[in-house]
Amino acid sequence: MTGMKAIRRFTVRTLVPAQISALTRLATNLRWSWHVPTRALFESFNPELWEKSRHNPLAMLASLSREQLADLAANPDVVARVAQAQESLESYLTEPRWYQELGAGTPECIAYFSPEFGITEVLPQYSGGLGILAGDHLKSASDLGVPLIGVGLLYQAGYFKQSLSRDAWQQESYPLLDPDALPLTLMREEDGTPVQIQLPLPENRVLRAHVWRADVGRVPLLMLDSNVAENDDAARGVTDRLYGGGGEHRLTQELLLGMGGVKALRVHARLSGTAAPEVFHTNEGHAGFLGIERIRELMDPALTPEPLTWGEALAAGRASTVFTTHTPVPAGIDRFPRSMIEDFFAGPLAPGVPVADILALGAENYDGGDGEMFNMAVMGLRLAQRANGVAKLHGVVSRGMFSGMWPGFDTADVPITSVTNGVHVPTWVDPALAELARERFGAEVLDGPDWSKVYEVSDEEVWAMRRRLRLALVKDARRRLRSSWKKRGAADAQLAWTDAALDPDVLTIGFARRVPTYKRLTLMLRDPARLKALLLHPVHPIQIIIAGKSHPADDAGKKMIQDLVQFTDDPEVRHRIVFLPNYDIAMARTLFPGCDVWLNNPLRPLEACGTSGMKAAINGSLNLSVMDGWWDEMYDGENGWAIPTANTGAGDSERDDIEASALYELLETQVAPRFYGEVVAAAAGAAGASQPHQSALPAHWISMIKHTLAHLGPAVSANRMVAEYVQRLYQPAAEAGRAARAENYASVRELAAWIERVRPAWQEIHIDHVESHGLTDEPQIGETLQVRAHITLGSLSPADVRVNVVYGTAGDSDELNNTADLALESVQDNGGGKYQFSADLLIDRSGDFGYGVQVLPHHPALANPAELGLITTA
Numbered sequence: 057m058t059g060m061k062a063i064r065r066f067t068v069r070t071l072v073p074a075q076i077s078a079l080t081r082l083a084t085n086l087r088w089s090w091h092v093p094t095r096a097l098f099e100s101f102n103p104e105l106w107e108k109s110r111h112n113p114l115a116m117l118a119s120l121s122r123e124q125l126a127d128l129a130a131n132p133d134v135v136a137r138v139a140q141a142q143e144s145l146e147s148y149l150t151e152p153r154w155y156q157e158l159g160a161g162t163p164e165c166i167a168y169f170s171p172e173f174g175i176t177e178v179l180p181q182y183s184g185g186l187g188i189l190a191g192d193h194l195k196s197a198s199d200l201g202v203p204l205i206g207v208g209l210l211y212q213a214g215y216f217k218q219s220l221s222r223d224a225w226q227q228e229s230y231p232l233l234d235p236d237a238l239p240l241t242l243m244r245e246e247d248g249t250p251v252q253i254q255l256p257l258p259e260n261r262v263l264r265a266h267v268w269r270a271d272v273g274r275v276p277l278l279m280l281d282s283n284v285a286e287n288d289d290a291a292r293g294v295t296d297r298l299y300g301g302g303g304e305h306r307l308t309q310e311l312l313l314g315m316g317g318v319k320a321l322r323v324h325a326r327l328s329g330t331a332a333p334e335v336f337h338t339n340e341g342h343a344g345f346l347g348i349e350r351i352r353e354l355m356d357p358a359l360t361p362e363p364l365t366w367g368e369a370l371a372a373g374r375a376s377t378v379f380t381t382h383t384p385v386p387a388g389i390d391r392f393p394r395s396m397i398e399d400f401f402a403g404p405l406a407p408g409v410p411v412a413d414i415l416a417l418g419a420e421n422y423d424g425g426d427g428e429m430f431n432m433a434v435m436g437l438r439l440a441q442r443a444n445g446v447a448k449l450h451g452v453v454s455r456g457m458f459s460g461m462w463p464g465f466d467t468a469d470v471p472i473t474s475v476t477n478g479v480h481v482p483t484w485v486d487p488a489l490a491e492l493a494r495e496r497f498g499a500e501v502l503d504g505p506d507w508s509k510v511y512e513v514s515d516e517e518v519w520a521m522r523r524r525l526r527l528a529l530v531k532d533a534r535r536r537l538r539s540s541w542k543k544r545g546a547a548d549a550q551l552a553w554t555d556a557a558l559d560p561d562v563l564t565i566g567f568a569r570r571v572p573t574y575k576r577l578t579l580m581l582r583d584p585a586r587l588k589a590l591l592l593h594p595v596h597p598i599q600i601i602i603a604g605k606s607h608p609a610d611d612a613g614k615k616m617i618q619d620l621v622q623f624t625d626d627p628e629v630r631h632r633i634v635f636l637p638n639y640d641i642a643m644a645r646t647l648f649p650g651c652d653v654w655l656n657n658p659l660r661p662l663e664a665c666g667t668s669g670m671k672a673a674i675n676g677s678l679n680l681s682v683m684d685g686w687w688d689e690m691y692d693g694e695n696g697w698a699i700p701t702a703n704t705g706a707g708d709s710e711r712d713d714i715e716a717s718a719l720y721e722l723l724e725t726q727v728a729p730r731f732y733g734e735v736v737a738a739a740a741g742a743a744g745a746s747q748p749h750q751s752a753l754p755a756h757w758i759s760m761i762k763h764t765l766a767h768l769g770p771a772v773s774a775n776r777m778v779a780e781y782v783q784r785l786y787q788p789a790a791e792a793g794r795a796a797r798a799e800n801y802a803s804v805r806e807l808a809a810w811i812e813r814v815r816p817a818w819q820e821i822h823i824d825h826v827e828s829h830g831l832t833d834e835p836q837i838g839e840t841l842q843v844r845a846h847i848t849l850g851s852l853s854p855a856d857v858r859v860n861v862v863y864g865t866a867g868d869s870d871e872l873n874n875t876a877d878l879a880l881e882s883v884q885d886n887g888g889g890k891y892q893f894s895a896d897l898l899i900d901r902s903g904d905f906g907y908g909v910q911v912l913p914h915h916p917a918l919a920n921p922a923e924l925g926l927i928t929t930a
């Protein structure tokens with residue numbers, strides 16, 4: 057297959073009559089994936105074709121006949137609606153939005169790199185949370201008017217499609233995508249030839265890539281595609297699959313993403329006349345080589361007239377780079393044999409860039425590290441002046457996980473902050489719910505911070521909406537269940553039961569996510585009899601809808617799916633628990649809204665954030681989750697339930713037993729009774745049936761729904777997340793980047809020279825003696841402690857350092873808690889590199905007070921005192 061044969065989209069364009077020609081643009085800009093009116097417009101032309109095209113406007117346009125198109129063009133109502141939709145799109149693309157009101161000095165362009173992007177099921181370029189988050193990031197950036205450009209790869213087969221064998225073993229298939237039939241535009245030079253990005257590989261090979269552009273509202277997404285005729289077979293296969301092979305295949309993908317991605321950005325800026333990115337944000341470590349390409353540019357005399365040294369270029373690149381780490385699970389981090397990296401960079405990939413320095417960036421040269429491995433997350437941290445985890449707890453966990461890179465520092469001072477993930481509300485709120493909100497409160501209510509309007513909606517209406525969403529899910533699940541059984545070899549005659557599987561009036565619990573071990577898909581099976589009793593409870597039954605893909609190489613994950621599906625196959629329970637194959641965005645959009653409860657039971661603290669529970673919450677589903685990821689910071693007692701975590705001292709199996717038992721207990725005693733209220737008992741008793749009927753409303757449950765929407769809605773919105781990235785990370789990174797570039801990189805030249813002087817001299821520093829006086833015998837709050845430190849700086853001067861007194865509450869083994877610090881002033885030069893520093897410390901707390909003294913490097917271009925990893929303490 058070549059990417060370059062007959063261009064179907066061009067054909068479409070010529071076919072669409074002039075009166076409605078805007079349809080092509082409407083179908084190509086992916087704003088349709090979250091803009092309900094645009095989707096409704098396409099659907100209205102032919103609801104049947106709309107279903108057949110799987111809600112893909114471009115495929116739908118391509119399948120309309122010439123006559124049908126002519127009819128549409130002749131219909132004044134259609135023409136008017138198309139014009140209106142176009143107008144809406146044009147003003148969306150150009151009007152000033154949140155970002156434009158921030159004033160001068162904001163970054164002109166931000167590049168956002170990710171190995172996967174989940175924007176719509178029509179573009180299956182994602183495997184799970186990381187990709188969906190990237191898609192939501194672009195969409196919210198677009199809504200907020202943030203000038204972001206996405207950079208990724210275009211995989212020919214994307215991620216696999218999942219089905220099940222008769223004996224419930226996961227089957228994978230990889231249908232090839234035809235980029236010409238996707239909402240993508242090939243990037244071309246001014247003369248019309250396709251843009252070609254080239255990476256020189258060892259042994260005189262060249263990796264070439266075309267660049268496709270997807271328009272995500274206002275945000276362009278550039279996707280590199282190595283399926284180019286001039287490539288050799290291996291090079292063509294580089295972008296064959298998302299996370300396809302291991303080792304060298306994966307490394308080549310990441311070189312293309314990082315280094316090729318920067319090259320693609322340069323071409324994009326040249327062709328579109330837009331500003332070059334001022335900030336580079338890398339979503340997880342996979343795109344880390346973007347930093348090497350930027351260093352290469354700065355060291356290359358052809359591109360930088362007075363080229364920088366490695367140290368200078370590194371400082372310049374770091375200033376404007378943001379790195380987000382996404383996983384505390386070591387298997388989730390890319391590592392390559394050091395020798396493999398060496399082989400690639402010994403060639404012409406980055407001429408002039410010292411290979412030893414590149415290798416040092418990814419070196420695990422800390423306790424517990426493996427000297428033979430090159431670690432992409434470690435490189436990410438060293439190439440970015442600003443780094444973050446994706447929830448508060450994940451920030452804590454990440455600082456601990458990477459603390460070996462900052463020996464001598466308190467874990468709390470490891471320079472990794474956190475920005476809690478969010479979800480793109482217009483994508484993930486069910487259209488029916490959005491419509492209700494719009495009708496009642498106006499178009500903007502779900503974009504803004506004021507979700508408390510939900511308190512003005514009556515309980516009846518809330519409950520009717522919940523039932524409507526649950527019913528839609530039940531219908532969709534039945535359809536998927538039947539189709540799954542047919543693929544597993546069942547005949548229609550055996551499948552009548554699927555039409556009655558699940559019940560639109562039974563408490564519905566959802567569990568869908570990828571299936572790595574730590575997410576514990578099968579925790580609910582820990583005590584099968586107890587689960588069965590919950591499902592078949594005569595008064596408070598529950599039903600469970602489950603989905604998830606296992607990584608193709610993960611047999612343990614596939615075994616978990618098999619165990620689960622075999623449980624669901626039991627005729628006794630199969631109407632109350634189902635597994636739906638091929639979890640993707642399309643399924644998710646019906647699943648999250650339709651569930652009453654969203655279940656999440658990972659091994660704490662391995663879920664960095666988790667976003668599916670957020671998507672459930674904005675639809676009024678209640679979360680039932682282990683206190684991990686986002687739930688650890690947002691659970692408030694009224695928005696769902698916390699599954700208690702067993703003491704980490706317990707063994708794995710014991711831990712599963714304890715936590716599963718806590719889960720059953722919550723379901724039995726809290727969740728199910730509250731969902732049905734008192735009414736059910738009476739109704740079921742009267743009817744003597746096992747079918748519950750609700751004749752009144754569960755007031756407490758509904759109050760929890762309203763509370764969830766009012767409080768979590770704005771907090772989990774990706775608009776909140778993107779705004780935080782802009783204000784806390786992009787803006788400072790852009791300022792640091794500008795300072796670095798000013799006057800021909802004067803400041804980074806100075807900074808690099810300073811680092812080169814300070815680093816080797818650091819070992820000369822010694823805290824000789826600390827003394828203090830001024831307190832009474834029984835000190836009280838408000839007294840002042842005079843601290844004086846005698847410090848040898850050797851060849852360094854007081855201006856090179858900051859001397860702090862760190863004080864706080866002293867614990868049992870003298871460790872300090874709740875610390876604060878105060879800088880000491882240099883008051884006396886005692887000669888011979890010896891100085892005296894002092895300060896007056898106000899005692900501001902009672903109890904056991906303690907303090908220590910530390911010396912840190914000090915330079916205005918450092919964003920964080922821990923940045924160089926240098927510290928001396930007493």
Ligand SMILES: *Cc1c(COP(=O)(O)O)cnc(C)c1O
Binds near residue numbers: 186671
């Ligand atoms: C949101 C989402 C995910 C991520 O869910 P987690 O709970 O964060 O693991 C994965 N896949 C799809 C299709 C999603 O919509």
